[in-house]
Amino acid sequence: MAVSASDIRSALSLPGPSNPGPTSQPPVKKPAGTSTKKPEGISRELFALIGPSAPSLAAQLAKPRLKQKPNLGTTTNTKWEWRPFKNEARSDSLQLCHWVKQSSDIDDGYSFAKYNVDTIIYTYTLDEYTELLQDDNWTKEETDYLFALVKEYETRWYVVHDRYEYPGGSARSLEDIKDRYYSICRKLVRKRPWSGDETTKSQLLVTFEFDKDKETMRKKYLESLDERTQEEIAEEEALFIELKRLEQNERRFKKDRDDLLRTLLGISSGLPDVIPDEDNLSSLSIDTKKKKKGLAEVETPTSPNVISLGPPIPKRAQPVKSAAHDSQHCITRVELSASSANKSHTAAHLRSYKLPAPKAAIAPKVNQTLIELNITYARLVMPTRENSLQLESLIETTTSLLETKRLVDKLDQDIKVAKQRMGIRQSGEADEASMDVDDTHGEDAEGGRSQSVVSTKSGRGRNKAGVHAVYPVHSMTFHH
Amino acid sequence: MPAELATSRRSLNGKCRGHPRAALSANCLESSGEMAERGQRVRGLLIHRPIVYGNTAIVLTPIERESLSTPDHTHRWTVAVRSAASPPGADMVGGGDDLTYFIKRVTFKLHDTYTNPTRHIDKPPFEVSETGWGEFDIQIRIQFIPEAVEKPVVFYHHLKLHPWTPHVLGAPSAPLPPPPLEEAARMGPVHSWQYDEIVFHEPYQAFLDILTDHPPTPLPKARNRVVPFHVVPEPGLNAGGAGTGGVPEFTTTMEKEEYDRLENAKKQILAEQEHWKKLLLEKEKEFQKLQKQIDA
Numbered sequence: 001m002a003v004s005a006s007d008i009r010s011a012l013s014l015p016g017p018s019n020p021g022p023t024s025q026p027p028v029k030k031p032a033g034t035s036t037k038k039p040e041g042i043s044r045e046l047f048a049l050i051g052p053s054a055p056s057l058a059a060q061l062a063k064p065r066l067k068q069k070p071n072l073g074t075t076t077n078t079k080w081e082w083r084p085f086k087n088e089a090r091s092d093s094l095q096l097c098h099w100v101k102q103s104s105d106i107d108d109g110y111s112f113a114k115y116n117v118d119t120i121i122y123t124y125t126l127d128e129y130t131e132l133l134q135d136d137n138w139t140k141e142e143t144d145y146l147f148a149l150v151k152e153y154e155t156r157w158y159v160v161h162d163r164y165e166y167p168g169g170s171a172r173s174l175e176d177i178k179d180r181y182y183s184i185c186r187k188l189v190r191k192r193p194w195s196g197d198e199t200t201k202s203q204l205l206v207t208f209e210f211d212k213d214k215e216t217m218r219k220k221y222l223e224s225l226d227e228r229t230q231e232e233i234a235e236e237e238a239l240f241i242e243l244k245r246l247e248q249n250e251r252r253f254k255k256d257r258d259d260l261l262r263t264l265l266g267i268s269s270g271l272p273d274v275i276p277d278e279d280n281l282s283s284l285s286i287d288t289k290k291k292k293k294g295l296a297e298v299e300t301p302t303s304p305n306v307i308s309l310g311p312p313i314p315k316r317a318q319p320v321k322s323a324a325h326d327s328q329h330c331i332t333r334v335e336l337s338a339s340s341a342n343k344s345h346t347a348a349h350l351r352s353y354k355l356p357a358p359k360a361a362i363a364p365k366v367n368q369t370l371i372e373l374n375i376t377y378a379r380l381v382m383p384t385r386e387n388s389l390q391l392e393s394l395i396e397t398t399t400s401l402l403e404t405k406r407l408v409d410k411l412d413q414d415i416k417v418a419k420q421r422m423g424i425r426q427s428g429e430a431d432e433a434s435m436d437v438d439d440t441h442g443e444d445a446e447g448g449r450s451q452s453v454v455s456t457k458s459g460r461g462r463n464k465a466g467v468h469a470v471y472p473v474h475s476m477t478f479h480h
Numbered sequence: 481m482p483a484e485l486a487t488s489r490r491s492l493n494g495k496c497r498g499h500p501r502a503a504l505s506a507n508c509l510e511s512s513g514e515m516a517e518r519g520q521r522v523r524g525l526l527i528h529r530p531i532v533y534g535n536t537a538i539v540l541t542p543i544e545r546e547s548l549s550t551p552d553h554t555h556r557w558t559v560a561v562r563s564a565a566s567p568p569g570a571d572m573v574g575g576g577d578d579l580t581y582f583i584k585r586v587t588f589k590l591h592d593t594y595t596n597p598t599r600h601i602d603k604p605p606f607e608v609s610e611t612g613w614g615e616f617d618i619q620i621r622i623q624f625i626p627e628a629v630e631k632p633v634v635f636y637h638h639l640k641l642h643p644w645t646p647h648v649l650g651a652p653s654a655p656l657p658p659p660p661l662e663e664a665a666r667m668g669p670v671h672s673w674q675y676d677e678i679v680f681h682e683p684y685q686a687f688l689d690i691l692t693d694h695p696p697t698p699l700p701k702a703r704n705r706v707v708p709f710h711v712v713p714e715p716g717l718n719a720g721g722a723g724t725g726g727v728p729e730f731t732t733t734m735e736k737e738e739y740d741r742l743e744n745a746k747k748q749i750l751a752e753q754e755h756w757k758k759l760l761l762e763k764e765k766e767f768q769k770l771q772k773q774i775d776a
Contacts, residue, residue, distance in 0.1 A: 125757070126764045195750045329692045330677075332526040345521070346681040348630040351528065354679075373745040382675050382735040385528075390742040397749045404756040411763040418770035425774070 011048045078102070085109075089116030121151040122188050127407055132187045138180060142166050150181055175212050175219075182210035193397040332385060352383040356392035358399055366398050521682040527691055528680065529582065530564035530699070532574035532730060533620060534673030537641045539665035540611065553611040554661060555641045559618050560607030561586050564675055565697035566729050573673050573727055576697045578604055581690060582625055589619035615639050622678070627687045633678060640672035675730045699732045 079102035084095050087110045124133060129140055145166050153159040161174040185208040194201045228236075326333065357377065358366040370377055377395055380387050537557035545551050561583075562574035586606035590597040591614075599608045618639055623632040643664050664670075683691065 123761055125760050126768075127760075193750065193753065195746065328695045328698075330528045330530070330696060331692075332528075334524050334526060348624065348628070348633055348678060348680045350633060350635055351677040351679055352674075353635065369749070370745065373748055375742065375745050381738050382730065384677065384735050387735060387738050387742065390739055390746070394742050394746045394749065397746055397753065401749050401753045401756065404753060404760055408756055408760050408763060411760065411767055415763060415767050415770060418767060418774060421774055422770065 011045070088113040119154045121147065121155075122185050123147070124184065124188060125407065128188065128191070132191060133184050135180070137170075137176075139169075142169050143180065143184070146177060146180060147184075155181075173216075175215050178210055178215070179212040182208045193393075193400045195397075350383075351385070351388060352380060355380065355383060355388055356395055358395050362399060362402055365402050366395060369398050369402065370394070521684055522688055523682055525683070525688070526679055526681055527683055527688065528677040529579075529691070530675065530677050530696055531561060531579070532564050532673050532675050533559075533561045533635070533637055534573070534671070535559040535618075535637065535639050536573070536672075537639075537670045538668075539661055541665075548611060550611065552613055554613045556609065556611050557639060557641060558607050558609040559588055559620075559637060559639060560605060561620060561622060562606070563696060564730055565699050566727075571727055573671060573729065575605065577694070579606065580604055581694045582628060582687075583622055584625045585623040587619075587621040587623070589621070591616045612639075612641070615641050625687075625690070627684065627690060628680070629684060629687070630680065635676075637674070638672070640670055643667050643670055644672075671728050673728060673730075699730055699735075701732050 080099045081102045082097055083100050084097045085100075087094075087096065089110070089112075129143070133143065135143075146160075146164075149160050149163060153163070157174060157178055161172075161177055164172055164177060166172075186205060189201065189204055189208065325331075355378070357363065367377065375394070377391060380391065535557050537555045540548075540554060540556055544556075545553065560575075561579070562572075563577035563579055564574050565576035566572060566574055567576045580603065583606065584602070586601045588599045588601070588608045590599065590608070590610065591612075594610065594612075601608065616639055617636045619634060619636055621632050621634045624630045680687070680691075
């Protein structure tokens with residue numbers, strides 16, 4: 001490194017510097033700009049001898065060899081500030097403070113708030129429960145309790161399991177709890193109308209997958225792994241190594257034997273035990289050959305010629321055709337199922353003649369709902385496959401909406417009835433002492449009273465409620 | 481072609497002999513001759529061809545009417561079945577492709593008052609031009625080529641002579657009465673067309689080959705012509721003089737728009753559903769509470 005600029009100049013037979021001095025870098029650098037770099041591994045002296053056109057070494061030598069020090073301390077110190085902030089993730093209005101850079105925006109919000117992700121906890125209606133979610137091991141109350149816990153602890157299962165203490169219920173393992181919860185979620189997702197496409201639905205279903213037996217087994221296995229003694233571990237390892245060795249031997253023997261057979265009989269002899277890899281390869285190559293042949297003869301690879309040549313099922317040739325090809329030719333492929341194989345052939349038809357339609361019983365209601373949204377389900381402008389699928393899902397959704405509305409109406413009735421019963425009982429208890437024992441008389445009185453209690457009811461509901469409610473309540477008052 | 485068929489027959493017979501499966505061999509026995517000519521049904525495959533059908537009508541001038549043998553006829557109309565895409569630059573609805581590769585004959589059944597009301601059309605264009613004074617339903621029957629081995633498809637088109645009148649919202653069954661003839665004549669030709677798709681389920685290989693040899697011209701993306709009038713009461717669709725003044729055309733944009741329309745409706749329904757579901761849950765809770773109070 002201790003080479004002065006004049007040394008270099010003399011070695012390169014360059015003219016002297018115009019302004020002599022120890023720091024004469026600008027003029028030296030000038031030729032360096034136009035010349036190439038010195039290749040690695042050539043000594044300085046040798047390189048200098050190669051010719052005057054060779055690059056000057058000065059540029060290289062002048063270069064700092066060390067990485068530049070990061071410029072840390074020179075910048076002005078950042079100002080930090082103790083500032084109150086609002087955490088959007090909190091539901092309460094707790095005010096906390098933290099240190100932030102003075103330069104940062106005040107309205108930035110709390111950057112960690114976004115990590116507070118709310119888990120969606122499914123809820124179910126009474127109807128859904130009775131229809132889908134009944135389980136002999138679980139009562140509705142315990143299921144409700146489980147869902148409340150899961151909601152409170154946001155599916156932190158170990159916590160849920162730890163806090164799980166249902167009065168009068170049997171002991172539940174963590175797997176029991178998870179199995180119950182996830183199976184309910186799965187059923188709900190499957191049953192309910194789905195707004196997105198099928199892939200997101202199946203993705204969601206996958207997240208709710210839970211195999212209780214497998215999970216229990218897995219844990220048992222892990223436990224047993226953990227409980228092994230030192231000797232057992234050693235023995236296992238020894239066995240494993242032994243197994244590997246045996247496998248290796250086996251492979252070698254097999255290869256030797258095949259080689260021997262091949263040299264003795266030739267490849268055409270039909271080795272009784274060819275290496276599986278090769279087998280696959282050869283059959284594959286024949287396959288492609290067949291396909292090519294098919295292509296040359298009748299353009300499409302699924303032509304009867306190809307099919308007849310061997311066992312490969314036509315399905316195998318399908319992926320060959322691209323989606324672009326299919327869309328160009330208006331081809332749709334559907335999954336083959338066992339049932340569809342036996343089904344009789346569906347005749348050619350106009351797409352609009354097979355548009356989805358709601359069940360006849362609720363068709364008028366669906367129609368009315370959709371007309372409010374400017375849709376007539378009976379006709380489409382462009383009855384393409386996508387639109388007809390879309391229409392189908394629309395009709396399904398509408399049907400389920402109507403069903404929900406019906407349930408709400410029914411429940412309204414039930415509530416009315418219950419309220420009426422309450423009212424009757426309260427008033428009944430009040431003047432039980434003065435109550436007449438005569439049945440008909442009592443009934444009349446109660447009917448009158450119930451009507452006064454339930455004031456905001458529709459006429460029809462009241463009538464129904466009256467009939468339903470009075471009898472049982474009446475008898476109940478007398479039991480008291 | 482004969483040579484090809486021969487080879488396919490040979491290979492198929494070979495397959496029948498060689499295959500041990502009973503179901504398959506039974507199939508072969510049943511119609512081995514037919515099967516050999518068509519190949520076999522391609523399982524799990526659906527193929528469709530987009531078509532349009534409908535009519536164009538124009539008011540006759542007084543001079544034209546006089547030259548007719550039936551002077552009470554007021555309109556000249558043409559009913560047709562065509563491929564969905566329009567030929568570039570041509571002044572007609574659809575008809576970009578020749579459909580004879582899979583359609584053998586189209587039969588239009590006119591009103592009985594016409595002479596020879598059943599008109600068979602065996603070569604393109606598949607259309608019937610007539611004069612008349614009244615609107616009626618025309619039965620259209622599409623017969624496919626023998627290779628398809630499909631029964632004919634039958635559907636109806638309501639012959640439209642009078643200009644489209646906007647639907648009165650709230651009373652979809654009672655559109656405004658059509659304008660008088662003179663005004664209708666000024667409004668130009670009346671178009672009434674419906675897009676549809678003929679779907680073939682699991683076609684025979686031979687027929688599939690024929691179809692794939694003739695890919696349909698795709699519909700244009702953007703609309704550069706008039707939107708076809710349609711009976712669907714969609715404000716956006718029939719507004720802006722749809723169906724009047726000019727030759728309409730079906731586009732993929734229209735398909736997309738309809739898809740979005742359905743999607744929007746679905747979203748609204750789902751939002752509503754959420755609302756009701758919540759209500760249902762609340763009511764259920766309330767009901768349970770009441771029940772408990774009663775039981776207590």
